[in-house]
Amino acid sequence: MQTIDILVATTSGNTEYLADQLSTQLQEAGYSTTLHYEPDYSDLMESLTEQSVWLCCVASHGAGEYADSMLNFAEELHTHKPQLSGLRYGVIAVGDSCYDTFCAAGRDCDAMLAILGAKRLITHLEIDMSQDDPDEKSSTWLHSFIQLL
Numbered sequence: 001m002q003t004i005d006i007l008v009a010t011t012s013g014n015t016e017y018l019a020d021q022l023s024t025q026l027q028e029a030g031y032s033t034t035l036h037y038e039p040d041y042s043d044l045m046e047s048l049t050e051q052s053v054w055l056c057c058v059a060s061h062g063a064g065e066y067a068d069s070m071l072n073f074a075e076e077l078h079t080h081k082p083q084l085s086g087l088r089y090g091v092i093a094v095g096d097s098c099y100d101t102f103c104a105a106g107r108d109c110d111a112m113l114a115i116l117g118a119k120r121l122i123t124h125l126e127i128d129m130s131q132d133d134p135d136e137k138s139s140t141w142l143h144s145f146i147q148l149l
């Protein structure tokens with residue numbers, strides 16, 4: 001069974017909740033999931049295979065920084081710049097349009113993984129917490145993501 005690693009960048013829990021919902025939907029669609037609430041760079045690098053798929057759910061905080069739970073992972077990724085050519089991925093960027101740096105961390109994650117050679121399965125999704133229904137928007141996007149796996 002294909003396993004999807006779900007990487008979560010959250011500070012106040014909204015994105016963790018969203019990731020839990022998506023995990024359940026993926027399981028209902030027949031996939032196995034592993035939730036990484038505080039993604040560990042070494043663990044994820046060691047477990048990479050040609051079949052690996054990452055679903056990154058990334059909230060922005062600070063001035064467009066990654067939310068707390070993924071700060072270390074993002075720093076390691078930028079520092080070590082690993083070759084990720086076997087990896088396939090999708091990114092859900094969570095933010096609020098009242099910030100100039102709307103969804104900046106999710107956008108960075110999406111760009112960074114592509115630069116490192118990973119295959120973007122689908123255009124990243126941006127969720128505006130002040131405008132959107134996160135469950136509805138992410139479910140629709142996830143449906144397309146699943147079709148591309």
Ligand SMILES: Cc1cc2nc3c(=O)[nH]c(=O)nc-3n(C[C@H](O)[C@H](O)[C@H](O)COP(=O)(O)O)c2cc1C
Nearest residue numbers: 010011012013014015059060062064095096102103
């Ligand atoms: C202190 C603070 C800084 C934030 N900075 C940004 C930002 O730079 N860009 C953005 O799009 N959203 C920003 N947000 C909005 C958060 O991304 C949004 O509230 C999101 O739901 C937080 O997700 P989380 O609960 O998973 O941490 C910020 C929120 C707070 C409280």
